């Protein structure tokens with residue numbers, strides 16, 4: 100039966116019939132030597148590497164990084180074996196009491212979903228580099244870490260320690276009740292900054308890896324606020340211990356959720372920029388929210404997992420859309436945003452961003468979810484025209500759903516109530532995830548609101564979302580954003596008329612001193628002008644273009660009435676075309692001046708904290 104629940108005490112003093120030994124002698128070359136031991140293998144044993152890692156919907160074929168296989172029995176005699184697919188081997192084990200598989204794994208991809216080893220640390224995602232034994236996934240798995248603990252002093256993981264205390268000379272042994280838990284428990288080993296505390300009745304470990312300039316105490320205090328805010332939302336914490344692995348390296352960002360941990364990667368110098376620091380806190384809120392939504396409350400297709408192939412689901416709007424709505428809302432509830440900042444953010448980062456994606460009119464969010472494996476996780480320069488992200492559109496759908504429920508119940512029910520119903524459902528039947536129909540029924544049970552008709556439309560169609568209808572009861576309106584620039588200079592001296600914000604549908608990048616087209620929006624002036632991705636912009640209105648910024652300035656100064664004459668190059672040959680920019684609308688989410696007491700009550704209920 101599928102379960103990802105594990106308490107530390109369940110592994111204490113256990114033994115395991117599947118054991119991994121990890122050696123780091125060649126860490127500077129990004130290699131880990133793995134020795135996997137399987138007791139009582141039977142006549143034939145099949146072991147394999149997952150081709151993907153849950154939470155990151157792309158086939159990555161981790162077996163690519165493994166090599167130098169040696170397969171033997173307990174006495175060290177070789178056993179016959181062969182590859183039976185890109186990720187699996189079959190071992191003839193008749194008569195052997197034990198099978199020992201030894202291999203090297205090259206771990207040199209710095210992301211939250213892959214493994215990264217160098218002379219300073221090892222970050223290991225077991226789903227990449229530790230093989231599963233077919234038919235044996237439900238048994239206890241142990242991992243023996245053979246690093247030199249005088250050199251790498253700390254180890255952080257949600258895997259459970261097998262011994263209360265480890266002798267310095269012995270390997271550190273950690274365990275998982277089954278392979279799903281092992282695959283879901285990344286490990287950071289090295290000299291990271293470590294801090295632990297108990298909150299809301301559970302142990303919390305924070306491990307901060309990286310060479311950045313950060314204030315660990317400041318981060319730990321904010322994390323305490325996040326834990327308290329989310330524990331309050333769900334009525335407690337669903338674990339005995341949780342590990343925040345933070346990886347702060349230059350120009351990195353990303354996160355991945357696990358049942359008792361999360362990996363949060365961000366730019367090393369987050370303290371240098373307040374806005375970026377708050378975005379990092381929002382990432383922490385996001386990944387921590389996944390402790391409930393995704394790891395436990397989840398689409399039926401996402402757990403149990405098939406590690407050998409894509410696991411398709413039409414419900415990533417629930418997994419990531421709901422989480423995207425709540426990450427900023429929780430950041431606000433934590434007090435990291437003011438109410439005004441939160442409203443501004445909803446407009447700039449959610450509503451305006453979605454409006455800028457032509458693909459929202461080309462594919463439904465359900466299909467975008469189903470095809471995540473070949474769309475969102477395999478983007479190209481044309482992607483924005485073909486589908487909306489289920490994070491972005493899913494998040495906006497949940498904003499609308501929350502407001503819809505609040506308005507329909509006259510400010511007595513909201514998405515929080517749905518979350519509690521979803522959480523209840525998980526606790527009743529943790530082994531199976533939910534379906535779309537079940538979600539709709541749970542909303543009805545929790546709030547009394549029938550969302551079926553609207554919800555099917557919002558998720559299944561490519562039409563625009565009905566902002567004004569849903570916002571109206573709250574006195575909320577989308578107004579065109581006013582320019583914040585002053586019209587005067589010095590002592591009230593008039594400046595030239597400010598150029599209007601214009602839109603060309605052209606996105607450019609600077610590459611080796613050239614200005615190259617990186618994206619052309621469907622139906623935009625640039626598309627009309629016959630400009631293609633990868634073409635080079637040479638001149639605009641007879642003036643040489645030397646950077647991507649030049650063309651935006653030229654377009655703004657030319658205005659809306661006169662076409663720009665553009666000299667372009669494609670395939671080494673030049674062509675001329677005319678580009679006529681159009682007015683660009685950016686929305687601000689405002690509360691109308693004529694706000695009534697009733698609408699004020701609804702807004703206060705929505706944004707109470």
Ligand SMILES: [Zn+2]
Pocket residue numbers: 385386389418419422
């Ligand atoms: Zn997420």
